[in-house]
Amino acid sequence: MNTTGIQIQSVDKSFGRGQARTVVLKKTDFAAETGRLTMLVGPSGCGKTTLLSIIAGTLHADGGAVEVLGQRLDRMGADAVARFRSRNLGFIFQQFNLIPTLTAAENVSVPLVIQGFGHRHAERKAREVLDWVGLSDHVNFRPAKMSGGQQQRVAIARALVHEPPIILCDEPTSSLDSENGHHVMELLRKAATQKDRLVLVVTHDNRTYGFADHMAEMEDGRIFRTLTTQEEIRAHHPPGS
Amino acid sequence: MIRIALKMLFGDRGKYVMLISGITFATLLMAQGMSLFCGLMSWTYSTMRNVNVPIWVADPKVEQCNDNKPMRDTDTTRVRSVDGVAWAVPLYQGISMARLADGASKMITLIGLDNNTLIGAPTRIIAGRLEDLRMPNTVILDDFGVERLSAGRACPIRVGDVFEINDREARIVAICQSYRSFTGGPYVFTTYDRAVQYAPNQRKMLSFILAAPQPGLTDQEVAQRIAAGTGLAAFTQHEFMWSTILWYIKNTGIPINVGTIVIIGFFIGAAISGQTFYSFVLENTRHFAALRAMGASSGTLCAMLLAQAVLVGFIGYGIGLGLVSVLGNNLLRLGKVPFLMLWQITAVVGGAVLVIVALSALIGILRIARLEPAIVFR
Numbered sequence: 205m206n207t208t209g210i211q212i213q214s215v216d217k218s219f220g221r222g223q224a225r226t227v228v229l230k231k232t233d234f235a236a237e238t239g240r241l242t243m244l245v246g247p248s249g250c251g252k253t254t255l256l257s258i259i260a261g262t263l264h265a266d267g268g269a270v271e272v273l274g275q276r277l278d279r280m281g282a283d284a285v286a287r288f289r290s291r292n293l294g295f296i297f298q299q300f301n302l303i304p305t306l307t308a309a310e311n312v313s314v315p316l317v318i319q320g321f322g323h324r325h326a327e328r329k330a331r332e333v334l335d336w337v338g339l340s341d342h343v344n345f346r347p348a349k350m351s352g353g354q355q356q357r358v359a360i361a362r363a364l365v366h367e368p369p370i371i372l373c374d375e376p377t378s379s380l381d382s383e384n385g386h387h388v389m390e391l392l393r394k395a396a397t398q399k400d401r402l403v404l405v406v407t408h409d410n411r412t413y414g415f416a417d418h419m420a421e422m423e424d425g426r427i428f429r430t431l432t433t434q435e436e437i438r439a440h441h442p443p444g445s
Numbered sequence: 446m447i448r449i450a451l452k453m454l455f456g457d458r459g460k461y462v463m464l465i466s467g468i469t470f471a472t473l474l475m476a477q478g479m480s481l482f483c484g485l486m487s488w489t490y491s492t493m494r495n496v497n498v499p500i501w502v503a504d505p506k507v508e509q510c511n512d513n514k515p516m517r518d519t520d521t522t523r524v525r526s527v528d529g530v531a532w533a534v535p536l537y538q539g540i541s542m543a544r545l546a547d548g549a550s551k552m553i554t555l556i557g558l559d560n561n562t563l564i565g566a567p568t569r570i571i572a573g574r575l576e577d578l579r580m581p582n583t584v585i586l587d588d589f590g591v592e593r594l595s596a597g598r599a600c601p602i603r604v605g606d607v608f609e610i611n612d613r614e615a616r617i618v619a620i621c622q623s624y625r626s627f628t629g630g631p632y633v634f635t636t637y638d639r640a641v642q643y644a645p646n647q648r649k650m651l652s653f654i655l656a657a658p659q660p661g662l663t664d665q666e667v668a669q670r671i672a673a674g675t676g677l678a679a680f681t682q683h684e685f686m687w688s689t690i691l692w693y694i695k696n697t698g699i700p701i702n703v704g705t706i707v708i709i710g711f712f713i714g715a716a717i718s719g720q721t722f723y724s725f726v727l728e729n730t731r732h733f734a735a736l737r738a739m740g741a742s743s744g745t746l747c748a749m750l751l752a753q754a755v756l757v758g759f760i761g762y763g764i765g766l767g768l769v770s771v772l773g774n775n776l777l778r779l780g781k782v783p784f785l786m787l788w789q790i791t792a793v794v795g796g797a798v799l800v801i802v803a804l805s806a807l808i809g810i811l812r813i814a815r816l817e818p819a820i821v822f823r
C-alpha cells in the first residue's frame with residue numbers, strides 16, 4: 205500500500221535580508237509516498253537541501269504547509285518537532301556524521317538511546333541492523349577503521365535502527381565510489397520496498413537514478429517535473445547517459 | 446546519552462587531559478595557597494597554643510600575642526584581686542639570642558613561666574623532667590631548638606648540654622615538643638625570674654598575666670571583670686587567638702599575597718578549562734547538531750555537556766587535592782613551611798572548581814543553543 209507520507213504545499217524560503225536576500229524556494233509543492241524510493245534531483249544550488257531540511261523540521265519555512273505523516277510540522281514547537289523527528293525520521297548525511305569515538309554498534313544505537321532505551325537493548329538492536337547492512341563483523345570498529353562505503357552503511361543502520369517510517373538522505377553516494385554507491389542505493393531501496401518505508405534521496409549523482417521509483421526534478425527552487433514510474437524515469441534519464 | 450557524552454570526551458584524549466590538567470592546576474594553586482595561609486595564621490598564635498591557659502591579660506594597647514608592651518609586676522596582684530579570678534600568674538615572652546659552643550648565634554623565643562606553679566609549661570616532654578626546671582640556670586628546649594642549636598655539632602644537643610643566652614649559662618634539663626613560632630625561632634622555656642635575668646635589662650618585663658576563672662564562671666565573664674577592674678586588656682584564649690589572626694590579616698601583606706595566588710589559580714584554571722571545553726564543543730559541533738537533528742532535546746544536550754564538564758572537574762579536583770596533600774605533608778616534614786589544610790579549604794576549593802566547571806559547560810551550552818540543526822545537511 206502506497207500512502208502519502210510527505211505533502212509540501214506552496215512553501216517559501218529565503219535566506220538573508222535586503223541586498224543579500226536569496227529566495228531559494230518559491231511556492232514549492234512536493235509529495236512522496238511510502239513503500240517507494242523517491243529521488244529529489246536537480247543542479248547544485250537549486251534548493252534540494254533546503255527543501256529536505258524543511259521536511260526534516262530542522263529548518264523553518266517562511267510560509268506554506270509542511271505535512272509529514274499527517275502532522276503539520278510548521279505549526280509545532282521546536283521541542284515537539286525534535287520529539288517527532290526522534291520517533292519518525294531516520295537521517296543519512298553526505299558526510300556520514302558518525303561520532304568518531306564511538307564504535308559502529310554504539311553509533312547505530314544513538315537514535316534508540318535518544319528515545320530513552322537502555323544501552324543494552326539499543327546495542328543489541330544495533331547489532332541486528334548492522335547484520336542487515338552486512339557489517340556483522342564490524343560492530344566494534346570505530347569509524348576511522350572503516351572505508352567510506354562501510355561508514356555509510358553504518359549510517360544507514362543508524363537511520364533504520366529505530367524503525368522510522370521515513371528515511372531522509374542527502375547525497376548519500378556522492379562521497380563514495382560507484383561500487384560502494386551502488387551497494388548503498390541497493391540497501392536504501394531494500395529499506396523502502398521490503399519494509400514499506402518512505403525513502404527520500406536528494407542527489408545529483410545520475411549513476412543512481414535507476415534505483416528510483418519516483419523522481420521529482422527541481423530547478424531554481426521549484427519542482428518542474430515529476431516522474432512517477434521507473435519506465436518514465438528510464439525514458440527521460442537513459443542509463444549511461 | 447550521558448554514557449555517549451563521556452565516550453565522546455574520553456575519545457579526545459588530548460582535550461581530556463588538558464581539561465583535567467587545568468582543573469588540577471587550579472585546585473593545586475588554590476588549595477596550596479589557602480593551606481599556606483591557614484598554616485601561617487596558625488603560626489601567629491603558637492605561643493598561646495604552647496602555653497594554653499583560659500585568660501590572657503595584657504597592656505591595653507596589645508592586640509596580638511607576639512606584641513610586647515610590658516606591664517608592671519604589681520599588675521599581677523591587681524588581677525588576682527579581681528572578684529572571680531581563681532589564679533593569676535606572670536608570663537615573660539621575648540626574643541633573645543642563644544650562643545652555641547662554636548660561637549654562632551641563633552634567635553630564640555624565650556618564655557618565662559611563674560616560678561612557683563610553672564603554669565603554662567610544655568605538656569609534651571620527650572626527654573628529661575619538667576621539675577628539674579627548678580634547679581639553677583636551667584631551661585627546656587623544644588625539638589626544633591634541638592635541630593637549630595645542633596647545627597655544626599658532631600652529635601645532636603641533648604639533656605645536660607649547656608649553651609648561653611645573652612652570655613648567661615643555660616643548661617638543658619628537658620626537651621619538649623611545641624608549635625612553631627611565627628618569628629621562626631625555637632621556644633626556650635624557663636622560670637619567670639630567670640627569664641628576666643637572661644633578657645636584656647628593661648624597667649618592666651611582664652609581658653602577659655595568665656589567669657583562670659573560679660569554678661562556675663565563664664572565661665568571658667571573668668575576662669570582662671578583669672578588664673573593667675584593672676583597665677588592662679583581658680581576652681579569653683579564643684578571643685585572643687582571633688584578635689591575633691585578624692591583626693596579621695590587617696597589618697601584613699600575607700592575605701594579599703596568598704589571595705593573589707588563589708585568584709590566579711582560579712582564573713588560570715577557568716581560562717584553561719573554559720577555552721579547552723569551548724574548542725572541544727566547537728570540534729564536536731557537527732556531532733551535536735546531528736544528535737539534535739536525530740531528535741535529542743536541548744535539555745539532553747545540556748545534560749551531556751554538564752556531565753562532561755562535571756566529570757572532568759571531579760577528576761581534576763581529586764588529583765589536585767591529592768597532589769596538595771602529598772606536597773603539604775612533605776613540606777610539613779621538612780618543617781620549613783607552614784601548611785594547614787582544613788576541611789573548609791577543600792570545600793571552598795571544591796566550590797570554586799564547581800564554578801569553573803559550570804562556567805565551562807555554560808560556554809558550551811550557549812554555543813549549542815545557537816546551533817541550527819540544519820547545518821548537518823551542509
Ligand SMILES: Nc1ncnc2c1ncn2[C@@H]1O[C@H](COP(=O)(O)OP(=O)(O)OP(=O)(O)O)[C@@H](O)[C@H]1O
Nearest residue numbers: 219220226228247248249250251252253254255408
Ligand atoms: N543558511 C543559508 N544562508 C544563506 N543562504 C543559504 C543558506 N542555505 C542555503 N542557502 C542558499 O540557498 C541556495 C540553495 O541551497 P541548497 O543547499 O538548498 O542547494 P542544493 O540544491 O542542496 O545544492 P547542492 O546540490 O550543491 O547541495 C544556495 O544558493 C545557497 O547558497
Ligand SMILES: [Mg+2]
Nearest residue numbers: 252253254374
Ligand atoms: Mg545540498
